[in-house]
Amino acid sequence: MLVSIHTRPTLEDVAARAGVSRATASRVLNASPRVSPEALEAVNAAVLALGYQPNRAARALVTRRTGAVAVVFSEPEPKIFDDPHFARLIRAGARALADVDVQMVLMLVHSPDDQARAHRFLAGGHVDGALVFAPHRNDELVSIVKKLPLPVVYAGKPWGSLRGMHLVDNDNEGGAVLATEHLKSLGRKKIVHVSGPLDELSAIDRLNGFKSALGLDDKGAAKVTEDGGFTREGGRKAMAALLAKVPSLDAVFVASDLMAAGALETLQEAGKRVPQDVAVVGFDDHVTIAEHTSPPLTSVRQDSDEQVKHMVAHLMKLLRDETVKTKKQMLPTVLVRRESA
Amino acid sequence: MLVSIHTRPTLEDVAARAGVSRATASRVLNASPRVSPEALEAVNAAVLALGYQPNRAARALVTRRTGAVAVVFSEPEPKIFDDPHFARLIRAGARALADVDVQMVLMLVHSPDDQARAHRFLAGGHVDGALVFAPHRNDELVSIVKKLPLPVVYAGKPWGSLRGMHLVDNDNEGGAVLATEHLKSLGRKKIVHVSGPLDELSAIDRLNGFKSALGLDDKGAAKVTEDGGFTREGGRKAMAALLAKVPSLDAVFVASDLMAAGALETLQEAGKRVPQDVAVVGFDDHVTIAEHTSPPLTSVRQDSDEQVKHMVAHLMKLLRDETVKTKKQMLPTVLVRRESA
DNA sequence: ACCTGCGACTCAAAGGTTTTCATCGAGGAG
DNA sequence: CTCCTCGATGAAAACCTTTGAGTCGCAGGT
The missing domain is CATH 3.40.50.2300 (Response regulator)
Structure with a gap:
C-alpha cells in the first residue's frame, strides 16, 4: 500500500485498510444502521489509524449540503457594533455552531452594497441556512432573505409580517x-x-x-x-x-x-x-x-447565549427537515438586583 | 432545453447556451487568456441570462482550495471578549475578507478542548489559510498551528521564535x-x-x-x-x-x-x-x-482596521504563492490629542 | 504541395464522497 | 431439499468543476 506522505487519506484508503468497500466505510461514517459490528469496528480502527478526515468538498458536492451556516448582522450603523452585545452574540454563535460541527460564516451587512453581496452569497448556495440579526424597521435585507429558498432563523422579531418565519425572541x-x-x-x-x-x-x-x-x-x-x-x-x-x-x-x-x-x-x-x-x-x-x-x-x-443556542438548535431541526412544531420561541427574562434600584 | 426550475444552472448549461464546450466556459470564468472574444462574450451573456453561480464544492474538490479562511482568536479568558477591541477586529476581518470574496470562518478558542477542535479543523483542510490572534505567552495553539502545513498570518508577535512566521504588528x-x-x-x-x-x-x-x-x-x-x-x-x-x-x-x-x-x-x-x-x-x-x-x-x-487589512492582503499573497518579500510588517502609531493630556 | 507551428477549442479524466441497485449468503418455512 | 426473505455488502452512477492532452483549421515557410 504505497501512499504519498503528503496526500491526505481518502475514504478509499480507509476502506482498503479495513478490508471493506468504500460504500461500507461511508455507511460507518454516517452511522447507517445496516452494517455489521465487525465491519464497523474495522472501519473505525482504520479511520483512527490513518487520521482520516472526510473531504468536505466532496461530501458537499454529492449531498448538496455545505456544512456551513451564515450568521448575518444587518446594522446600518456600523458604529453600533462596538456595543459589547454584538460581541456576546457572535461569541455565542461561534460556540453553538462549533458544538454541532458546522462552520460559521460571519457576514456583516451595513450598506446596500453589502446587502447585494449578502444576497448573492446566500442565493449562491454557499451555506445551508442562516441566522439573521436584523432588528430595524423596513430592513431591505429581511425582504431579500425572505424570498430565498433558504432555512432562516431570526433573532427577535424583524419588522413586518411574521408569517412562516422562524424566530427566537426574548420576552x-x-x-x-x-x-x-x-x-x-x-x-x-x-x-x-x-x-x-x-x-x-x-x-x-x-x-x-x-x-x-x-x-x-x-x-x-x-x-x-x-x-x-x-x-x-x-x-x-x-x-x-x-x-x-x-x-x-x-x-x-x-x-x-x-x-x-x-x-x-x-x-x-x-x-x-x-x-x-x-x-x-x-x-x-x-x-x-x-x-x-x-x-x-x-x-x-436576557440570556443572549441561550437565545443563540436556541436559534442554532432550531435551525438544525429545520435542516434535518424535522417538522418543527413551534416556529416562534420566547425566552424568559429575569430581574437581577444590584445597587442602583 | 428542458431544465427543472429548481435546480441551479451548471456550467454545462452555460456552455450549451453559449454554444461552446464546458472547458471553454470554464476558461472564461477563470479569465484564462486562450479564448476568443466571441466565445468570451457568448459565455458571459449566458452566465448573466442564467444567473449562473459556480458550485463552490465542485470547484473546491478539483482545485483543492476551499475559498475559506479561518480567523482564530485564542484567548484563555473569554470575558476579555467583551473588550470592544475584539469586535473591531472581527468587523475588520469580515469586511476585508468579504472584499476579496473569501468566506470567513470564525473560531474562538478558550479551552484545551477548543484547541483540539481547532487543531482538527485546521488540519482537516477545511480552510486555505488562517489569521491568528494569539497574544499570550506560551499559547499552546501557536505551537499547534506552527506545525500545520497551512499559510498563517499572525496579528502582532506571538510568543516564542518568530522564524518563518508571517505577521503584522503595530508599533x-x-x-x-x-x-x-x-x-x-x-x-x-x-x-x-x-x-x-x-x-x-x-x-x-x-x-x-x-x-x-x-x-x-x-x-x-x-x-x-x-x-x-x-x-x-x-x-x-x-x-x-x-x-x-x-x-x-x-x-x-x-x-x-x-x-x-x-x-x-x-x-x-x-x-x-x-x-x-x-x-x-x-x-x-x-x-x-x-x-x-x-x-x-x-x-x-493603532489602526486595527488597517492591521487586519494588511493581514488579509498578506495571506492572499501567500495563497497565490507569490514570494513575499517582507514576512513581518510594522504599522505606525500616532498620538490623538483630546483633553486628558 | 507539404510540413510546421500556433491559436482556439473540445474531450475526457480526475477529484472524494454518498446512495441506489444489484448481489450474495444464510437461515427459516414449507 | 428447495424456495424465500432479509440483512450485509459491493459496484457504479452521480454530483460539478478544472485542466492536461489532443484535435482542427489555417497561415507561413520551404
Whole structure:
C-alpha cells in the first residue's frame, strides 16, 4: 500500500485498510444502521489509524449540503457594533455552531452594497441556512432573505409580517414589566423611561411593557419617555431631557445597559444620588457594563447565549427537515438586583 | 432545453447556451487568456441570462482550495471578549475578507478542548489559510498551528521564535514613546505607567517604549509601573496602587483605553483633576471609549482596521504563492490629542 | 504541395464522497 | 431439499468543476 506522505487519506484508503468497500466505510461514517459490528469496528480502527478526515468538498458536492451556516448582522450603523452585545452574540454563535460541527460564516451587512453581496452569497448556495440579526424597521435585507429558498432563523422579531418565519425572541415586554413593577414596589412614584430607537421592535416591546405596568396610554407615555437610541451618548442625552421634562422623577427604567451607563453619568452630573434620589434599572444585564457602573446596575437579564443556542438548535431541526412544531420561541427574562434600584 | 426550475444552472448549461464546450466556459470564468472574444462574450451573456453561480464544492474538490479562511482568536479568558477591541477586529476581518470574496470562518478558542477542535479543523483542510490572534505567552495553539502545513498570518508577535512566521504588528513601542514624550513635553515630571499583562508582547513593547522614553532600567521602571491586565477593573486597581506608591505623580501613560477608563475613575475618586493634576494618555484610540470618558482621552491610535487589512492582503499573497518579500510588517502609531493630556 | 507551428477549442479524466441497485449468503418455512 | 426473505455488502452512477492532452483549421515557410 504505497501512499504519498503528503496526500491526505481518502475514504478509499480507509476502506482498503479495513478490508471493506468504500460504500461500507461511508455507511460507518454516517452511522447507517445496516452494517455489521465487525465491519464497523474495522472501519473505525482504520479511520483512527490513518487520521482520516472526510473531504468536505466532496461530501458537499454529492449531498448538496455545505456544512456551513451564515450568521448575518444587518446594522446600518456600523458604529453600533462596538456595543459589547454584538460581541456576546457572535461569541455565542461561534460556540453553538462549533458544538454541532458546522462552520460559521460571519457576514456583516451595513450598506446596500453589502446587502447585494449578502444576497448573492446566500442565493449562491454557499451555506445551508442562516441566522439573521436584523432588528430595524423596513430592513431591505429581511425582504431579500425572505424570498430565498433558504432555512432562516431570526433573532427577535424583524419588522413586518411574521408569517412562516422562524424566530427566537426574548420576552422584552415581560422584562420591562418586571423592571417597572420593581421600581413601583420600591415606592417610586414618578417613573420615567429611556427607550431604545423605535424602529426596533425590541425597543417597542420594552416601551409597551413599561406602559402596561404603569397603565399609561400613548399620550401619557410620551410625557415620561425619551428615545436614547441604544447608545451610551443617547442615554446621556435622553436622561438630561427627562430631567428637564419631569424634574420630580424618582426612578427611571432604561431600555439597555449601555444607555443606562450614560444615564447614570447624567444623573451624577445633575447631583442626583442613585438610588436614593433616583432608582435606575437597565436592560440586558451586560455584566461588563452593569457590574462596573457606579453604583452597579440593577438590570433585566436576557440570556443572549441561550437565545443563540436556541436559534442554532432550531435551525438544525429545520435542516434535518424535522417538522418543527413551534416556529416562534420566547425566552424568559429575569430581574437581577444590584445597587442602583 | 428542458431544465427543472429548481435546480441551479451548471456550467454545462452555460456552455450549451453559449454554444461552446464546458472547458471553454470554464476558461472564461477563470479569465484564462486562450479564448476568443466571441466565445468570451457568448459565455458571459449566458452566465448573466442564467444567473449562473459556480458550485463552490465542485470547484473546491478539483482545485483543492476551499475559498475559506479561518480567523482564530485564542484567548484563555473569554470575558476579555467583551473588550470592544475584539469586535473591531472581527468587523475588520469580515469586511476585508468579504472584499476579496473569501468566506470567513470564525473560531474562538478558550479551552484545551477548543484547541483540539481547532487543531482538527485546521488540519482537516477545511480552510486555505488562517489569521491568528494569539497574544499570550506560551499559547499552546501557536505551537499547534506552527506545525500545520497551512499559510498563517499572525496579528502582532506571538510568543516564542518568530522564524518563518508571517505577521503584522503595530508599533507598540514607538507609540509608547510618543505617549511618554508627549507627557514630558507637557512638563510633567513624575510619569507613571499602567501596563498590560506582561504575558503579552504588545504590553511588553509598550512598557519598553515607556522605559526608553524616560531612560529607565528595569529596577527604575518597577517603581513606577503597575500591571492592569488590559481590563477596566485592572486599570482601576493599578491606578490606585500607583497613587499609593508614587503620591507625587502628575502623569500616567496607560497601555489601553479600557484600562485608562478605569484609571480615570480612580483618579476622580481620589480627587485628582485630569488633566490639571494628572495628565492621562491611553492606547488604542478606541473611539467608543476615548471619546466618552471625562475628560475625553488622549490616546495612541493603532489602526486595527488597517492591521487586519494588511493581514488579509498578506495571506492572499501567500495563497497565490507569490514570494513575499517582507514576512513581518510594522504599522505606525500616532498620538490623538483630546483633553486628558 | 507539404510540413510546421500556433491559436482556439473540445474531450475526457480526475477529484472524494454518498446512495441506489444489484448481489450474495444464510437461515427459516414449507 | 428447495424456495424465500432479509440483512450485509459491493459496484457504479452521480454530483460539478478544472485542466492536461489532443484535435482542427489555417497561415507561413520551404
